[in-house]
Every structure is written in C-alpha cells, then in structure tokens.
Amino acid sequence: MITFIHPFAFIWLLLAIPLVLFYLWRAHRPQAQVVTGALWQKAIPILHPRRAWQKQRWFVSLMTQLGILLILVTAMAEPCWRRPQRVVLVLDATSSMSVQNAGGTSRFDEAKTRAQQLVENMGYVDSFAVIAVGEKITIQSRMSHDRKQVLASLEKLSAIGGNAAVDEAVSMAKSLIKAGTGGTFDQETNHVILISDGCFPLANKVLKDDTVRWIPVGDSVGNVQLERLCAERQTSENPENAEIFVSLRNYASQPVQGTLRVSWKNTSIAKSAEPQNDSKEIPVQIPALMDGGLLTQTIPLISPEALEIYAEFLPDKPEQDALANDNSSTAFLHEAFTYRVTLVTPQESDILLENALRMIPGTEIESKILKKGFRLTTEMLKELNMEPISFQKSGVKRFHVVVFDRTLPSKELLEEMANEKIQLNCLFFSPPTDSPFWTRSKTARDYVLMPWMDGLRCGISTAGVGFTGSYALTPIADTVSSTPWLFSQSALEINQNQNTAEENENFAKQAQTVEMTELTWGLNLSQGKESKDSRCVLSACDLTQSDWVLADDFPRFLQYAFDWIIQTPASEHRLKKGMETIWVPQDSFTDSNLNIPELPEKIFIFPGEDIIPMWTVLILIVCGIFVAEWYFYQRRWIE
Amino acid sequence: MSIFTPELERHLTFSVQTALRFGGGILASESAKLPAGGTELTGLRDYSTGDNPQRIDWGICARHDELWVRVYEGTAQRRAYLLLDTSYGMCFQPEKLMAAKRAAAVLATGILTAGALLEFGTFMPNFNLFPVLAHKQKCGNFLRFLEKMEISTEPNLVNFEYAVHAFLARKRQPGELYVLSDCFGESDSFRKDFETGFRRLQRAGFSCRLIHLINPDDRAENFVGDVDIFDQARNYQQSITLTERDLAAYQRLYDAYLESVQEFCRKETIPYARISTDSPLSTLCLTALGMPADTAKSNPWAEFI
Structure with missing residues (x-):
C-alpha cells in the first residue's frame, strides 16, 4: 500500500x-505570410517525413x-x-549502556543516534512513542505523529543508570500499542523496537520474541562483576564463626588479574561493643569466560558482632573491566546469638511445639511443667526470666524466651511484673480463653481477616489465633497495643480508618466462606509508661486441627516470633524480608555481561x-x- | 508617418553627390555618341556602303588615294527609365514598400542630377508610365508623387516578360533602364522569370540595371517551431513544424536564389545593386546607388552637406 x-x-x-x-x-x-512561397514549395518536399505521433x-x-x-x-x-506504522521505541538506558565504544562514544549515544535516525525516517502518517529504561521505566513520549516532539524527547534523555526491567518495558510498549489498536497487534504495522546492547536479565526471552525488533548497539567488551557477596554464621554450636563468600565473574575471553579487597566494620547496636575494623586484600586471577569465568573466594571470620562487609575488585588493567559500577558490593552479617527457651506448660509439653522449637538454630529448651493448682508467682517469673540476655564465653548473646503453652500468668501478676520493671520475653501459645488480656469479640474476626488474606496472597503462611465458633480473641485496647506483624501495616491502618460498621458486614460475609484456623498477634505490653515495651507474642492455635499448616510452617513461625520478641538486627532483617533464613545480599548488578548476545538473523530495518x-x-x-x-x-x- | 523625411532629403543629396564623385555607381554610363548627328569632327574612317557622300573628305582622299569619310560626333540627351516592381510581394510588407520608394527616390534624384530625362513606371499588375521628368528641380514633385502613389494590393505575381512587352510597346527611345524589384517571379527560378525580359530589353538597346530589394524576413530566421506558411499571391498554405534543419534547408535555397540573381547580372553585365529593407537610411541611400555602405566615410564633403 x-x-x-x-x-x-x-x-x-x-x-x-x-x-x-x-x-x-x-x-x-503563428501564421507567416511570405513572398517566397515557391521556395517553400521547393524546400518542404525534401524535408524528412513526419511520423504520425x-x-x-x-x-x-x-x-x-x-x-x-x-x-x-x-x-x-x-x-x-x-501502511502507517505504530512504533514504540524502547531505549535501553541501563548501566551497561554507559560503556564506551571503540569510537569514544557510549553505547547510549549510539542508541540515541539510531533512535534519531529511526524517528527522522518516520513518515507523516507514522506514530512514535519512546520508553526509556533506566532507574525506572519512563514514557518519554506518548504516541505522536510529531517528529519534532519525539526528537525533543530523545534529546532530553541524558541520565544512564539503573537496572529497571527491560522485559517489563517491552510489555508496557506492547500495551501502549494495543491501547491504540483496540487490543490487536499487527506485526506488519505495529513495532516494538528495542535499541539495546542486549545486556539485561531475561535478554534471551525478550530478544527471541517475534514481536520485538531488536537493534543492537555497542561492541562486546570485557567486564568483571563482583557477582555475589554474602556472609553467614556457620553453625548453631559456634555461631561466632562466620564465612564471607565472594564470587567474581569474568565475562571476557581473556583471564583478568586483580586484587580483591574485603573490609568489614562493626555495626553492633550495643554501645559498649568496641569497633572492630579489618580488611583483607587477596590477589586473584579470574579465568576467562570460556573456562567458566567464575572465581569464588571464601574468607573465614570469627566475630560475634554484627558486621558490615564491603568487597571490591580492583583490576590490574582497568581496560579489561569496562564497567566499574559492578565491582563492589556490601553485605551484612548479623550478630551471633542463641536462644534459651523455657517452656511453661500445665500438662505434658506439646510434641509439635517442642520439635518446632528444637528446629530453631541455637535453641536450648528447658521445660517447666506446672502442677495442677500451681500458680505462677513473681518470684518464679523472676527466676524463669532472670537473665533476658546473657553472653556466652565467646561473646555470643543468648536470649531467654519464656513460652507459655496453654497457660497464662494472671493479670495481677503481669501488672506486678510491669511495676517491678521486669522485662518479659514471652510467647503465649494457645492461651486459655479466659485470659485477662483479651476478650471475646465478633469484630476481631473482621479485624484480622483481611490482613490474613493479604498474607495468603503474598505467599506467606500464617499461624495465629484460633477461632472458637464465631468468636475471636482480641486484645484489650487499654492494656496492650497490638500489631499484627505478620501482615502489612498499611492494610491495618486502612482497616482502622474505615467505618467499622461497614467492615463488620463485609468481613462477616467473608468469614462465613473462609475457614480460619489460626491467628497470631504481636503484642506490645505498654503497662509501664517509663519501662521499655515488652514484646510478647500471643499465639492461639488449635494444633490438632491445623497440623497440616504447622508441619511445614510452625518452626518458621516460631523463628519469626522470636525475631519479633528479641529485636536484633538479624531479626529485624528477617521481619522485613519475610521468613527467609538466609542472608540475601544486596540486589546484584544485572547488566555486567557486556558481551552482545548473538545478533538476530535479520537486522531489523524500519519499514x-x-x-x-x-x-x-x-x-x-x-x-x-x-x-x-x-x-x-x-x-x-x-x- | 511620411516616407520622405528631412533626414531622407539630406541623405539623398549627400549620397547622390558622393556617388557622382566616386564614379556614379550604378548611375555610371558612357555618353551616347551620335556619329551622324553631331557637329564636332572627331575623326576619319574608311568609307562604307551607305555613308553619306557629302561627308567624304575629298582632300584626305586625294592625299591617301582612298575614300575617307569625316566622322562628326555630339552628346545626346540621356534618357533613363525607372521601373518599380509594384507586385503584391513588394507591397504587402510596409517596410519593403517604404524601402522601395526611398530607393526609387534616391535613384530618381541621382538620374536627374546626372542630367538625364527620367521616365518612371510601375509594372505590376499593369504597366504604367508616368510623365517625363527633365530637371532635378522636379524631384520634389516626384517624391510627393511617390508618397501618394496608390498601389493595388490584389495578390499577383510578377510577370516580367509581360511588363517588358508592355514597355517596349510604348516605343520609347533606348536609354538606361533601372529595374527596382525583389526579383521574385512566378516560378522558383530567377532566370526563368527574368532572363527573357532582360534579353529583350538589351536587344532593344536599353542599358539595364537591376536594383535588388531584399527583406531579411524572407530568409525566415525566426520560423522555428509550428508555423503556418502562407503565400497569398500563390494561394499556397502549408502548416509545418520547422526545425533548425528544415530552416537551414530553406535558407540554403533562398541564398542560392539570391546568388543566382547576382550571377545572372554578372554574366549579362547588368549593373547590380542590392539593398536591404532593414538598412539604416544612410546605407540604403548609398547601396541603392550601387555604392559600398562605407563610401560616405571617404567623402570630405560629408560634414558640409
């Protein structure tokens, strides 16, 4: 056409x-009257004959x-x-695009030039949009026929960096096209043009997409990435022993020599702890990419303190390392600690609970069976919780946690403890319903239902308060401030701000269809105004009915509960990251492989x-x- | 606009005097000797049969023992005839007619200044002779006559033989005969159209002179492209797309025609002068008298005329 x-x-x-x-x-x-007609008569016959045309x-x-x-x-x-073309230009502005080409220009400059050529080649009827992928995905120019506007939006692009997902940008580009075509995507007239060096995660998937036209820019250059830096405590027996794990990846075809410098410093929250700074330099030679290109280094370390670890790779020949941004990384090592758990139960201890507690690393369990009619006293509690935090010989912290299984101290007892400023690290497990801390409430069910469902959607297993019939246990607002830590705080705030009457109706309807078995409350006891808030965990579980949940998640739940109680950097980290027990390093640099992927069979040319x-x-x-x-x-x- | 302007009058006097000073140009002619009618003894010759016996010089005869006759000689009055071609080809183009009239005026002035009797005639479509002019003071009258002369504009072609026949029928005394024409006859050959007429005139004792009037437009310099060629006299019309090549072919024919006229005059010893209609007045006056155009430069009187 x-x-x-x-x-x-x-x-x-x-x-x-x-x-x-x-x-x-x-x-x-024109008519020419002549007197030489005789001569004309003589001349014309000798002229060449005319053809018909x-x-x-x-x-x-x-x-x-x-x-x-x-x-x-x-x-x-x-x-x-x-036909008129609809083009969405996805311009890669991630960190890898800052690499200099042989000519002295960066990959990003080359990409901009190619983009400008494409735009200048666009026709009057064509429409163009520009999406830049840098720190985040931004739409630089919406669908427009105005060539000058599109060129101006390209001119504005200057910042390079970040590791936003290119595949998401491509999906956004397709959505942008479909928004204008009523949901159809005709490959002859609609184009998602990706101008990139192909160095981004999921490149294979994106570049093999038939609907994406890839215009490669840049040349393959060598680069070294500090691929992974993490630190872990080794064993629960010797938690002060740790290991720093560093992996370096060479993406060049030649081995690269350099120095790996690892340094760490103490970041303990305890003011009394002495700062502990140290560093180590290790000369390394990273094999070529053909040989795997991977070099791992493990550095043993003995320190019970929390450490901030910084690792950096310094190449001997800087030209072998095109990108310097990915040569360093930071990791954290939590302080070493163990748990001493006193399990207070009126009957035989629950096997499930005890086994779950034993699965928490570094946990030492002591059972205290209360005889029938025996009442807890202040002295007993003091004895049980005399040392909330103790230190082992190696300097490792040991936290003392009291787990009340199917029993509770009386309200008066707790008030008395609060008055005497006894810090209480307790876990109330499956408390009796006549506890002074909470009352039966129909609304509690509504109060926690939505966060619980949110948790399910997020893939977080839950454990918590069991419902008895249509009733739930809810904390008394005057005595405790409650935080359902398992769920997002924002969701709770929304629930608190909304009209309770409407909520009740909605949650009541949902409660009929959702069978809730567990719920857990994090409690901040705030009885003593001057005293530090004691964190407790109230867990009301009917283990016989929910063993299928507990079998998998109960140990992790308990670990989570402990983290809530003792407030160490490690526990805070775990609370933020979910139930992960492994220290996850910082977001790794994803654009380090600066080798251009295999070029497409046919370079895309704009129609x-x-x-x-x-x-x-x-x-x-x-x-x-x-x-x-x-x-x-x-x-x-x-x- | 009058044909005869004061400028023409000045050029007439100047060009005639210049021509007479430099030999007369086309006006030049030997004095006609009248051997029998003169009174001045110019010589003796042998007696021949038919000689008047009274002119035998008996004294010489006695000395030489032969019959010798005395020869007497006298200058006769020159007679000149100026015939103007007034055919359609000469008249439908105003500039051509104007140039012809001016050339006739120059010739008439020159002839009368030379002391000859002038008879002016036009020969197409009918032959007319007008009264004799005997003195140059009559030039003014002649110029006015030329200006007011009515010329028929009916399409016709020159039939020179007929015109000569009509002229000879008037039984005029032989003399100089000036023919002013563009020399285009009925056919595409000058010789075919004009040779017979000139021969008859020469046989009749007339000393012919041809003043050839040419119009550069006839060479069709600008006729490139589509054009309708139209010759009303011949009733000939042709629509043609002329290229430069066609035009060159025609121009070769035209130039050859002009050359044939000049060649004929040379062979027949007919004095020939060619004037062009686009010439400036001074040049026209001189060339009409058969003088080169640059003759005026060598006339020391030019500034006093």
Whole structure:
C-alpha cells in the first residue's frame, strides 16, 4: 500500500493548470505570410517525413510535461510502499549502556543516534512513542505523529543508570500499542523496537520474541562483576564463626588479574561493643569466560558482632573491566546469638511445639511443667526470666524466651511484673480463653481477616489465633497495643480508618466462606509508661486441627516470633524480608555481561528504510527523460 | 508617418553627390555618341556602303588615294527609365514598400542630377508610365508623387516578360533602364522569370540595371517551431513544424536564389545593386546607388552637406 510521507506536496500539482494553459496558447500556430512561397514549395518536399505521433507532437509534449510534473510532485510527497506504522521505541538506558565504544562514544549515544535516525525516517502518517529504561521505566513520549516532539524527547534523555526491567518495558510498549489498536497487534504495522546492547536479565526471552525488533548497539567488551557477596554464621554450636563468600565473574575471553579487597566494620547496636575494623586484600586471577569465568573466594571470620562487609575488585588493567559500577558490593552479617527457651506448660509439653522449637538454630529448651493448682508467682517469673540476655564465653548473646503453652500468668501478676520493671520475653501459645488480656469479640474476626488474606496472597503462611465458633480473641485496647506483624501495616491502618460498621458486614460475609484456623498477634505490653515495651507474642492455635499448616510452617513461625520478641538486627532483617533464613545480599548488578548476545538473523530495518527513497528514484527517472529527450533531439528523432 | 523625411532629403543629396564623385555607381554610363548627328569632327574612317557622300573628305582622299569619310560626333540627351516592381510581394510588407520608394527616390534624384530625362513606371499588375521628368528641380514633385502613389494590393505575381512587352510597346527611345524589384517571379527560378525580359530589353538597346530589394524576413530566421506558411499571391498554405534543419534547408535555397540573381547580372553585365529593407537610411541611400555602405566615410564633403 502506498502512503505518502508529505501528502501536502500534491498542492504543487496545481502547476499543471498554467502548464496546460501555456500549451493551449501555444497550440495556435503563428501564421507567416511570405513572398517566397515557391521556395517553400521547393524546400518542404525534401524535408524528412513526419511520423504520425510527431504530427501530434504538442499533445505528446504536453503529456510528457504533465508526466514529469506528476513524477516530481510525487517525489516531493515521498511515497513509500507501506501502511502507517505504530512504533514504540524502547531505549535501553541501563548501566551497561554507559560503556564506551571503540569510537569514544557510549553505547547510549549510539542508541540515541539510531533512535534519531529511526524517528527522522518516520513518515507523516507514522506514530512514535519512546520508553526509556533506566532507574525506572519512563514514557518519554506518548504516541505522536510529531517528529519534532519525539526528537525533543530523545534529546532530553541524558541520565544512564539503573537496572529497571527491560522485559517489563517491552510489555508496557506492547500495551501502549494495543491501547491504540483496540487490543490487536499487527506485526506488519505495529513495532516494538528495542535499541539495546542486549545486556539485561531475561535478554534471551525478550530478544527471541517475534514481536520485538531488536537493534543492537555497542561492541562486546570485557567486564568483571563482583557477582555475589554474602556472609553467614556457620553453625548453631559456634555461631561466632562466620564465612564471607565472594564470587567474581569474568565475562571476557581473556583471564583478568586483580586484587580483591574485603573490609568489614562493626555495626553492633550495643554501645559498649568496641569497633572492630579489618580488611583483607587477596590477589586473584579470574579465568576467562570460556573456562567458566567464575572465581569464588571464601574468607573465614570469627566475630560475634554484627558486621558490615564491603568487597571490591580492583583490576590490574582497568581496560579489561569496562564497567566499574559492578565491582563492589556490601553485605551484612548479623550478630551471633542463641536462644534459651523455657517452656511453661500445665500438662505434658506439646510434641509439635517442642520439635518446632528444637528446629530453631541455637535453641536450648528447658521445660517447666506446672502442677495442677500451681500458680505462677513473681518470684518464679523472676527466676524463669532472670537473665533476658546473657553472653556466652565467646561473646555470643543468648536470649531467654519464656513460652507459655496453654497457660497464662494472671493479670495481677503481669501488672506486678510491669511495676517491678521486669522485662518479659514471652510467647503465649494457645492461651486459655479466659485470659485477662483479651476478650471475646465478633469484630476481631473482621479485624484480622483481611490482613490474613493479604498474607495468603503474598505467599506467606500464617499461624495465629484460633477461632472458637464465631468468636475471636482480641486484645484489650487499654492494656496492650497490638500489631499484627505478620501482615502489612498499611492494610491495618486502612482497616482502622474505615467505618467499622461497614467492615463488620463485609468481613462477616467473608468469614462465613473462609475457614480460619489460626491467628497470631504481636503484642506490645505498654503497662509501664517509663519501662521499655515488652514484646510478647500471643499465639492461639488449635494444633490438632491445623497440623497440616504447622508441619511445614510452625518452626518458621516460631523463628519469626522470636525475631519479633528479641529485636536484633538479624531479626529485624528477617521481619522485613519475610521468613527467609538466609542472608540475601544486596540486589546484584544485572547488566555486567557486556558481551552482545548473538545478533538476530535479520537486522531489523524500519519499514521504508529498506526501500531506496522513492523521490531519488523519481528524480532519476526525470533526469533520464531529459537526457533521452536531449539525445533524441540531437539525433533528430524528436523534432 | 511620411516616407520622405528631412533626414531622407539630406541623405539623398549627400549620397547622390558622393556617388557622382566616386564614379556614379550604378548611375555610371558612357555618353551616347551620335556619329551622324553631331557637329564636332572627331575623326576619319574608311568609307562604307551607305555613308553619306557629302561627308567624304575629298582632300584626305586625294592625299591617301582612298575614300575617307569625316566622322562628326555630339552628346545626346540621356534618357533613363525607372521601373518599380509594384507586385503584391513588394507591397504587402510596409517596410519593403517604404524601402522601395526611398530607393526609387534616391535613384530618381541621382538620374536627374546626372542630367538625364527620367521616365518612371510601375509594372505590376499593369504597366504604367508616368510623365517625363527633365530637371532635378522636379524631384520634389516626384517624391510627393511617390508618397501618394496608390498601389493595388490584389495578390499577383510578377510577370516580367509581360511588363517588358508592355514597355517596349510604348516605343520609347533606348536609354538606361533601372529595374527596382525583389526579383521574385512566378516560378522558383530567377532566370526563368527574368532572363527573357532582360534579353529583350538589351536587344532593344536599353542599358539595364537591376536594383535588388531584399527583406531579411524572407530568409525566415525566426520560423522555428509550428508555423503556418502562407503565400497569398500563390494561394499556397502549408502548416509545418520547422526545425533548425528544415530552416537551414530553406535558407540554403533562398541564398542560392539570391546568388543566382547576382550571377545572372554578372554574366549579362547588368549593373547590380542590392539593398536591404532593414538598412539604416544612410546605407540604403548609398547601396541603392550601387555604392559600398562605407563610401560616405571617404567623402570630405560629408560634414558640409
């Protein structure tokens, strides 16, 4: 289908009017009266005979002139054999695009140049949008026919960096096209053009997508990445022993030599702890990519304190490492600690609970069975919880946690403890329903239902308060401030701000369909105004009914509960990251492989670019006509 | 606009005097000797049959023992006839007619200044002879006559033989005969159209002179492209697309025609002068008298005329 890039050029066809008028005016032959008619009679027979078309020469000439005019005007309109194109340009501006090419320009500059060429090649009917992928995905220019606007949006692009997901940008680009086409994506007219070096996660998936046209930029260069830095405590028996694990990845075809510098410093929250700074430099040679390109280094470390670890790779030849951003990383090592758990139960201890407690690393369990009729006293609690935090010989902290299984201290006892400023690290497990801390409430069910469902959606297993019939246990607002830590705080705030009456109806309806078995409350006991809030965990579980949940998640739940109680950097970290027990390093640098992926079989060319510009062809045709006419005129064929 | 302007009058006097000073140009002619009618003894010759016996010089005869006759000689009054071609080809183009009238005026002035009797005639479509002019003071009258002369504009072609026949029928005394024409006859050959007429005139004792009037437009310099060629006298019309090649072919024919006229005059010893209608007045006056155009430069009187 022919479209014209500059259709307004056809206005020039109006020149045909004066052209025709000139010819009509010229069609009147001038009359020449002569006295030498005899000579003319003698001369004309010897002239060459005319062909039939030559007798209509003026008409042929007029048609030729009109044809030339039409060709010239058509050339000015720049025809192209294609339909209007909708193009979304995804411009990669991630960190890898800052690499310098051999010519001195960066990959990003080359990408911008290519993008400008594409935009300048766009036709009048084409529409263009620009999406940049850097720190985040930004739409630089929405779908527009205005070439200048698109070029201006490209000019504005300057910042390079970040590791936003290119595949998400591509998906966004498709959505942008579909939004304008009613949900269809015709590959002949719709294009998602990705100008990138191909160095980003999921590149194989994106670049093999048939709907994505990849324009590669840049040359493959070598680079070294500090791929992973993490630190872990080794065993629960010797938690002060730790290991720093560093892996370096070489993406070049040649081995790279350099120095790995690892340094750490103490970040313990305890003011009394002495700062402990140290560093280590290790000369390394990273094998070539053909040989795996991976070098791992394990550094043993003995320190019970929390450490901030910084690792950096310094190449001997900087030219072998194109990108310096990915040569360093920071990791944290939590302080070493163990748990001493006192399990207070009126009956035989629950096996499930005890086994779950034993699965927590570094946990030492002591059972205290309360005889029937035995009441907990302050002295007993003091004895049980005399040392909330103790230190082992190696300097490792030991936290003392009291787990009340199916029993609770009386309200008076707790008040008395609060008055005497006894810090309480307790876990109340499956408390009896006549506890002074909470009351039966129908609304509690509504209060926690939504966060619980949110947790399910997020893939977080839950444990918590069991419901008895349609009732739930809810903390008394005057005595405790509650935080359902398992769930998002924001969700709770929304629930608190909304109209309770409406909530009740909604949650009540949902409660009929969702069978809740567990719920857990984090409690901040705030009885003593001056005393530090004691964190407790209330867990009301009916283990017999929910063993299928507990079998998998109960140990992790308990670990989580302990983290809530003792407030160490490690526990805070775990609370933020969920139930992960492994220290996850910082977000790794994803664009370190600066080798251009295998080029596509056919380099994408914007429609119209592959055609010799039509105006050039047409101008050549016109020139050809003029040359032919001149030649034939010389040969007296056209006269 | 009057044909005869004061400028023409000045050029008439100047060009005639210049021509007479430099030999007369086309006006030059030997004095006609009248051997029998003169009174001045110019010589003796042998007696031949038919000689008047009274002119035998008996004294010489006695000395030489032969019959010798006395020869007497006297200058006769020169007679000149100026015939103007007034055919359609000469008249439908105003500039051509104007140039012809001006050339006739120059010739008439020159002839009368030379002391000859002038008879002016036009020979197409009918032959007319007008009264004799005997003195140069009559030039003014002649110029006014030329200006007011009515010329028929009916399409016709020159039939010179007929015109000569009509002229000879008037039985005029032989003398100089000036023919002012563009020399286009009925056919495409000058010789075919004019040779017979000139021969008859020469046989009749007339000393012929041809003043050839040419119009550069007849060479069709600008006739490139589509054009309708139209010759009303011949009733000939042709629509043609002329190229430069066609035009060159025609011009070769035209130039050959002009050359044939000049060649004929040379062979027949007919004095020939060619004037062009686009010439400036000074040049026209001189060339009409058969003088080169630059003759005026060598006339020391030019500044006093």
